[in-house]
Amino acid sequence: MTSPLSLFVTGTDTEIGKTLVSSALLRGFTRAGLRAAAMKPIAAGAFEVDGVWHNEDADQLDAASSVLLPPALRTPYLLKAPAAPHIVAAEEHVTLDIGHIVDCHAQALKLADMVVVEGVGGFRVPLTDTQDTADLALALNLPVVLVVGMRLGCISHALLSAEAIAARGLQLAGWVANRVDPDMGYADENIAAIRSRLKQQYDAPLLGIVPHMRPVSADAAADCLDINALLQTLRAAQR
Template sequence: MSAPLSLFVTGTDTEIGKTFVSAALLRGFVREGLQAAALKPIAAGAFESNGVLHNEDADRLDAASSVLLPPAIRTPYLLKEPAAPHIAAALENVTFDIARIVDCHAQALTRADIVVVEGVGGFRVPLTATQDTADLAVALKLPVVLVVGMRLGCISHALLTAEAIAARGLTLAGWIANRVVPDMTFPDENIASIREHLAREYDAPLLGIVPHLNPASPERAADQLDIDRLLQTLRHAQR
């Protein structure tokens, strides 16, 4: 039996559809017959339902998964305030421990064929005074998939994020263009520019273009993703 696979999903910014694309990836992996689980290590913005704290993003990931992790493993840090993680953590007297997240990830790998780890916000969101989400990605030692929210400024955001990923010694397994602004001008030209730069500089392929979907449907979004190519890249990176 082959070893379980995993990847770290990051984005060019917040509110660019990172959770939606992560859910689409999960649905794509499930279609391939894989037992797929989601890890959302840090989630800020929780609500109570029947005495249990929930987070909308974490719930969406669970809905797209075929393996449901215990909440304490899936989201070891669930914060109530919908704010930047280090701000929400300070309000609740919580200190993030990356080692705890690494342990949760290790437990997740024993329960699934593939684990999708969704970061929080962009690639360098602060977690503590000295650590950020890039440090988390490094500690997990995972290939990274970059979600690019297609809107004004996305080319610079994509290239800067790719540069930061490479600077940490991580593999950029590929990127996904997500059409968050349906009436964006020159979307194809923007995608072509990012595609050229990321392929030439990081050998990172475009794994799919997700159209603006209303209502949002991870199933339909999965149709646009090159899951086979991503799996090949992940298996190669594992060797």
Template sequence: MSSALSLFVTGTDTEIGKTLVSCALLRGFAEAGLSAAAMKPIAAGAYFNVEDGLWHNEDADQLDAAAGALLPPEMRTPYLLKAPAAPHIVAAQEGRTLKLAPIVDCHREAMRRADVVVVEGVGGFRVPLDDQRDTADLALALGLPVVIVVGVRLGCINHALLTADAIAARGLHLAGWVANIVDPAMRFADENIETIRAWLQREHGVPLIGTVPHLAPPSAERAATHLDMPLLLRALRAHAG
């Protein structure tokens, strides 16, 4: 059985820096001396690259650039959908079914190829995959500890607490959360972060892994310097037993 570590990265919404933080985690694991691989099991939104003759997804490409242990595209992203829209809608239009078993199989193989595997979800925690299952079911099928990326902007407190409650309701372990400041003009950002920190710590025992400032342009390397990787690694290793 593999002794590799793994985690599932989810967000409070879409476009809140989930990929940036996932890439920062990959960089952070590398700095800790670990070979890190990335998975984006379901990606909606693809473009055709004439240079290599393959379909690509921008988020998946960023993950590959940050990963120390590269996975084959079909393992990194078992389901690459063309249109940038809700996965269950695009999958239905393309005549595809988003099955969990192939993703679990790919993840199992990825765990054999790296010390740690970062799995980035799609959208928020409860994005539908079909008329019966959502990304929460994917996280549950993988059985991974979850890291929440909170996009710090107006409404983030409610979104963060609801997301944490949804994760806990599925019986999944919350390994930590990251505050990512997406609105640099937000008033009382620090106070919002402190409120989330206090509530998540009290209600779920979830530590704040770090606060990523607004970065222009976005930089995984710079973002990684704002993360407490030893704290996260302790949480992941404790969960792994």
């Protein structure tokens, strides 16, 4: 019996398509025959429906999953206001405990073959006065997939993020170029520049290019990703 797999999805910034790519990964893993579940450990921004609090990103992840985790496992910390987590947590008198998230992740691994963990914002978003999302990724000790929002400035953002991931001793399993700005000039050249550098410096392959979509579609985005190559990397890392 093979052990469950998991990965951590981060991005070069907020609003660059982490949820779309995470959802696409979930659809791709499901197509590959895996029972795929999602975690959004910390979500900031909630709305109430019939007495139940929801988060838009978490709902999208659930829609793309083939295994639904209990909400308390999928999103251990659901904050009400859509702002920086450490600020909202302090206002709502919530302590963001990385250890609790790690425990929830361990439980999630018992329920699925693959658990996709989507971070919040970029790789260094503060969670407490002393910890940030990089500490969370390190505590989970997962390979990282970096979503690069293709817009002006993305090369520096991608390289800085990759450097921060490597500095924590984590594996950059690959990256996804997401065309968030359909009017970006020299997009292909920017992708090529990032691709060569991340491959050469971190052996991190380009897993796919997601075109600008309206409306967005997890299944269409999954068509753009090399799921098999990513699975080979994740299984090799597990050995």
